[in-house]
Amino acid sequence: MKIAHFCPFAPHRCGMYETVADIIRAERKLGHQAELIDIGLTGEGNCIGQKDRGVEAHGYARAIDADIFVVSGGVEEQFLRTTKQPLVHIFHGRPRSSFLADLRDGDVPGPYDLMVKRMAQPRWKLGITLWAKHLPYHALVLPPGKLRATSAPPLDLSQFSPEGIRHEFAGPGLHILVADAWRDDWDPYEVLHALAALPASLPFQIHVYAARDINPTSTWQHVFRALKRLGRLGEVKGVMFGFDEVLRGADLVVSGHAIATRVVREACAVGTPVVSQLGCQGALWQYLPTHEDMKEEIEEAVFAVGRDPMRYRAAAQEASLAFDSIGIARELVGFYREALGAEAAAKAPEPPQAREETTSRCDGRGHGKCSGSCRIGA
Numbered sequence: 001m002k003i004a005h006f007c008p009f010a011p012h013r014c015g016m017y018e019t020v021a022d023i024i025r026a027e028r029k030l031g032h033q034a035e036l037i038d039i040g041l042t043g044e045g046n047c048i049g050q051k052d053r054g055v056e057a058h059g060y061a062r063a064i065d066a067d068i069f070v071v072s073g074g075v076e077e078q079f080l081r082t083t084k085q086p087l088v089h090i091f092h093g094r095p096r097s098s099f100l101a102d103l104r105d106g107d108v109p110g111p112y113d114l115m116v117k118r119m120a121q122p123r124w125k126l127g128i129t130l131w132a133k134h135l136p137y138h139a140l141v142l143p144p145g146k147l148r149a150t151s152a153p154p155l156d157l158s159q160f161s162p163e164g165i166r167h168e169f170a171g172p173g174l175h176i177l178v179a180d181a182w183r184d185d186w187d188p189y190e191v192l193h194a195l196a197a198l199p200a201s202l203p204f205q206i207h208v209y210a211a212r213d214i215n216p217t218s219t220w221q222h223v224f225r226a227l228k229r230l231g232r233l234g235e236v237k238g239v240m241f242g243f244d245e246v247l248r249g250a251d252l253v254v255s256g257h258a259i260a261t262r263v264v265r266e267a268c269a270v271g272t273p274v275v276s277q278l279g280c281q282g283a284l285w286q287y288l289p290t291h292e293d294m295k296e297e298i299e300e301a302v303f304a305v306g307r308d309p310m311r312y313r314a315a316a317q318e319a320s321l322a323f324d325s326i327g328i329a330r331e332l333v334g335f336y337r338e339a340l341g342a343e344a345a346a347k348a349p350e351p352p353q354a355r356e357e358t359t360s361r362c363d364g365r366g367h368g369k370c371s372g373s374c375r376i377g378a
Contacts, residue, residue: 001032001033001067001068001333001336001337002032002033002034002035002065002066002067002068003027003032003033003034003035003066003067003068003070003336004035004037004062004063004066004068004069004070004085005020005023005024005034005035005036005037005070005072006037006039006063006069006070006071006072006073006074006075007020007036007037007038007039007072007073008038008039008040008041008073009036009038009040009046009047009050009052009055009057010041011052011053012239012240012241012242012243013041013239014041015092015181015261015262016072016073016092016093018262019072019092019130019153019154019262020036020072020090021036021052021053021055021156022154022155022156022159022325023154023325023328023329023332024036024055025053025054025055025156025158025325026154026156026325026326026328026329027329027332027333028054029326029329030326030329030330030333032333035056035058035062035063035066036055036056036057036058037058037059037060037062037063037075038057038058038059039073039074039075039076046059053159060076060079063079063083063085064083066085067085067336067340068085068086068087068088068336068339068340069083069085069086069087069088070088070090070332070336071087071088071089071090072090072092073092074114080123086123086125086339086340086342086343087118087123087124087125087339088124088125088126088127088128088335088336088339089115089118089119089124089126089127089128090128090129090130091115091127091128091129091130091134091138092130093111094134094183094185094259095112095134095137095138096137096185097183097184097185097186098110098111098112098115099112100184100185101183101184104184115127115142116141116142119142119143119146120143124146125146125338125339125342125343126146126147126148126335126338126339126342127142127146127147127148128147128148128149128150128332128335129147129148129149129150130149130150130152130153130154130328131149131153131259131260132149132150132151133258133259133279134149134259135147135149148335148338150328150331150332151322151327151328151331152260152281152322152323152328153259153260153262153265153323153328154323154324154325154328154329155265155266155269155320155323155324155325156325157269157320157321157323157324157325160244160266160269160270160320161269161270162248162270162271162313162317164244164245164248164270165242165245165248166245166248166249167242167245167246167248167249167250168249169205169207169234169235169249169250170205170234171205171234172203172205173202173203173204173205174203174204174205174251174252174302174305174306175204175205175207175234175249175250175251175252176195176204176205176206176207176250176251176252176253176254176302177207177209177246177247177250177252177253177254177267177272178191178192178195178206178207178208178209178253178254178255178256179207179208179209179210179243179246179247179253179263180210180255180256180257180261180263181210181212181239181261181262181263182210182211182212182213186256186257187212188208188256189223190256190289190291190294191254191255191256191294192206192208192223192227193291194291194294194295194298195227195232195254195298196226196227196230196232197291197295198295198298198299198302199299200230202299202302202303204232204251204302205232205233205234206227206232206233206234207234207235207236207246207250208224208235208236208237209235209237209238209239209240209243209246210237210238210239210263211236211237211238212238214236214237214238224236243266244266244270247263247266247267247270247272248270248271248272250267250272251272251305251309252272252273252274252275252301252302252305253267253272253273253274253275254274254275254276254298255274255275255276255277255280255283256276256277257276257277257280258276258277258278258279258280258289259279259280259281260280260281260282260283260323264276264280264281264282264283265282265320265323267282267316268282268316268317268319268320268323269317269320269323270317271313271314271316271317272313272316273285273301273305273312273313273315273316274316275287275297275298275301277289281319281322281323282316282319282320282322282323283319284301284312284315284316284319285297285298285300285301285304
């Protein structure tokens with residue numbers, strides 16, 4: 001099968017790109033011809049011809065003879081009007097996050113509005129979420145018959161390993177990393193307050209990565225200064241290259257989500273244990289979304305990792321096997337085949353209608369549906 005994935009080419013800058021690249025490499029290992037069609041990032045030119053870990057950015061012309069279009073993000077409507085391939089939409093974002101983004105931007109159509117309008121069109125055959133727990137939120141506004149979910153979000157395990165360069169954090173004790181991307185529906189406010197409430201006798205440093213608002217006048221500076229006074233604040237940084245080195249250098253990752261985000265999956269794969277909200281695949285400790293329960297679970301994790309770090313690093317790496325992109329790609333290819341089958345069925349001629357063997361419209365003279373061929377009234 002030739003599969004064209006429409007996605008921005010944005011290595012180390014965009015979680016959606018990283019996941020699509022993982023899927024492409026896995027689909028190729030399964031014998032399919034999978035390509036990335038660069039749709040560009042807002043404000044940037046295209047990256048056609050650039051390569052990243054085996055994935056090359058192509059222009060739209062590369063997709064002309066594909067069997068199916070798999071869209072993650074945008075795609076030019078003019079191009080779609082000149083092609084006929086069935087379309088599949090992969091939902092990478094959290095439904096509430098997309099919904100809030102649309103509310104924030106007002107009258108400007110956003111990802112939530114676009115998703116709803118796309119899936120109402122016959123050519124868009126399936127919408128696939130990488131998290132089954134999002135299905136009820138999609139099902140309210142999208143055609144339920146078009147929705148599918150993978151068993152887990154994917155990760156190319158060949159790209160992540162406990163072996164490799166480790167970032168050297170400064171400061172005493174354990175190094176706790178808070179690194180999920182800040183979005184409209186989430187930021188580390190609750191997580192940082194739970195960490196701040198841990199006993200002073202526990203030696204650890206908090207490192208905040210993927211911070212969206214770290215300028216000197218930001219309201220976040222009140223929180224960061226308070227953590228610094230407690231002797232807890234380590235590094236505060238935005239998105240960066242070489243994040244696998246940072247994950248290896250951390251002793252523990254604390255996530256604020258009930259799903260296995262990109263950070264959770266990568267942390268597990270490099271052997272860094274995770275604390276996260278109840279229901280998060282891969283997390284060794286899971287808390288209810290309350291301040292007290294979050295604090296208790298994090299405290300338990302800090303004690304456990306401090307006592308036996310190698311045990312929990314091994315457990316984290318074992319948990320990452322559920323995210324193996326090869327298995328997830330098999331599921332996705334099955335969905336693509338389903339979409340192609342739906343397309344073929346839609347194009348097939350209508351089968352002839354079966355005759356109605358009824359006497360209600362037959363008068364025995366050829367004036368009814370039987371055209372006089374039955375023996376009723378003869």
